[in-house]
Amino acid sequence: MISPIIIIAATFLYFAMMFFVAHYVEQKAAKGVFLTHNAFVYTLGLTIYLTTWMFYGNVGLAATKGYYFLAPYIGNSIFCLFWFEMFRRLLRIKNTFNITSVADFISVRYDKSSFLAALITIVILIGIIPYLALQIIAVLKSYTLITTGSTVAGIGTFYTNLSILALIILFIIIFSFRKLDQLQQQPGMIMVVAIQSIIKFITFLLAGIFVTYFMYDGFWDLFAKMRVSTVLPLIQSNPSYSQWMSYLIVSIFAIIVLPRQFYVGVVENVNARHIRTAIWLLPLILFLSNFFVYPIAVGGILHGYDVKLADVFTLLLPLKEGSPFLAFAVFIGGLSAAMSMIIVSTITITSMTTNHLIVPLIENVRPLHFLRRYLLQLRWFVVSALLIFSYWFSFAVGSTFILVKIGILSFAAIFQLTPSFLGSLYWKRGNKHGAILGIGAGFAVWIYTALIPAFVRSGWIPNSLLTEGPYGIAFLRPENLFGISTLDPLAVTLLFSFLLNVGCYILGSLLFEQSEEEKHIAAQYIGGLKEEPVLAICDTEHTQILLHEKTATMMQIFSQYVSIGDARDLTDESLRETDLSGKEFITIYQLMSLNNVIEKKLARYISAPSAKGVLLHSGLVTAKEMNDFTCVHREIGAISEVSSQDSKQAMDSRIAMEKIFKEQSQQLEMAVADRTKKLEEANAELKQINNLTIDRELRMIELKERIKVLELQIKEFEQKIGAQTAKTLD
């Protein structure tokens, strides 16, 4: 046992160090030095997948089910084969649409549907709370064990638990929700997650080496003792193929679709090249992290510890077998495994909850409009509420489950997003109706077959529901739906939820039509979508829109969520980016470009679907202007018979051409003016030269006449002199 004071002091010191690391990395980043921009930090960030489930829960599963604990890691290792292509696509989409979460990613693809985003957020919120509770249970159990030697949490630890919870809340708020802008990378947080990954990895390996080489004489000694053991075969019995496959399948996509994985893998990715390293390094870390799980599980059982305590064997064995320092290190490792998951999951879920549930509520209920200016404070409130609720849940339901069961419950909930997620990337006809129906149906099955049985085991609902079915209808027993009793309950959940989810998604997508915008977005997600050309005649070429009116509307939109100064900056930025600064009138194309830029900027604060909704009702683009734009859009598509993507390019090139023509026209006018001036100057010069020539001619004539006169005078003078000389000589 270790004194509670030492443990509490160590926990505070641990948090202080994490604060320092995050602060240091953020300061460096502010100076342009990005310590997190490398493939190894990126991959270590992805190992956030390894939570207390791996650290403690895996040993519990290995002790009771043998090799089952490997399934959640082998499934996703196999499908790393496809990561390079898939992640490059995800990153391209993230950069194009300013995606900030998995709910954003799916809902933007399906017509930027606010309803779908809200539905996904609810699924994630309900699905992840058990997982957050799992982390809290693990931390509390390990704390109680290391300080008292018992795994039953007592009243005495209540205030300590609350202190730890308050520290976590404070940490998240300070390092993630200081600003409203969600697109800002969080290098400090990512570095903290990477360091926590190293700590949990090394401490777990140390615990494994201690059990294998210090408690026993290596693997062969352990194997030899297993062979003659009479306890192990009794415990590790009744293998279920369906359960193994369920774990395998559910984990394949969890490593991408889980909100925290999507955040670290896609939102925080700064370079697509990092994926190459992650493809081999992440499975290698998963492999090494599982290497000592089985020896720890078997070592604990062979030493006579109760298999019910297997969840904490990683900590219990060093503690009870004379290595308190290692036990302390393992406690810190477990804390790291829990903290990284809690931090990132809370960040992502908080953003989703405010963006897709709270912001739409504020927008639709007029008395709540004043809250637009308090979005940041609302996020703080959501962080606190989420963690406090998870803490409560960990006592209310969690105590009746082993850790892995809680984790897999969450995985099965998030699995409901997989068909729509994959459909968004690979099926162009998938639409929002299909996605809403699919996710809704799959989630309903999950609630009935997985969540309700969890409530039954917690004593909230009578046990007869599981044994006899609702109203005594055995056919509808949640864990044996439609009378299936040969499959594991998890397999039943996955089978029926998947069938209904995919079925409704396909049916809904085939029955309902996509909107024009949805087709356009689908083309951008998938690429190369051909549209039916529609002939139309538009007269919008000369439509002139007053820019100052639109600028005022922009200011009004931004100032709802940020300060007046920031709103002004955002407005100026938008105008600069669209090259409209200082103009009096703009065209319909320029207005739509401006609208897109504003939507992207607003998405940084309230997510893309909410931004779209706000702009739709803001009056920035009037109904007539929207009709004009649609008309032009179709006209271009009809004339050139090209895809939506191409028609956008054509429109862009048309705008560019218009700009070039205007510039050329201006240059031509200037050239003409210049030439005219030069001609005038030349003409004046010519006139001057001409005048000079005439003057010269006239002067010459005058001079010639004067010469003639002078010659005559000279002749007369000579004659006179000649006459006088003759007289004199005579």
Place this chain on the structure above:
Amino acid sequence: MKVISLYIKDMNEKFWSLFRRKETKWFLAIFWMIIFSTASMTTLNKEPAYVTVFFYFVFWVFLLLTLGVVAFSEEDDNNNAS
């Protein structure tokens, strides 16, 4: 010598491009899924758990090698590198 060098260069390029193909990746994914799934269905399942775990780790090592080859065969696309 030049001919042999060109041949080796050509074969080297063909080897890496093979692992860049979608068909190869699907084949490998299905292959490994079958290997791990059948292991849990067949006689391996009847062995003591530590034997099964041992074999799973051996398979996993080969899977890691496959992933290594695929990772190094991937070519960076500058247009997509953000």
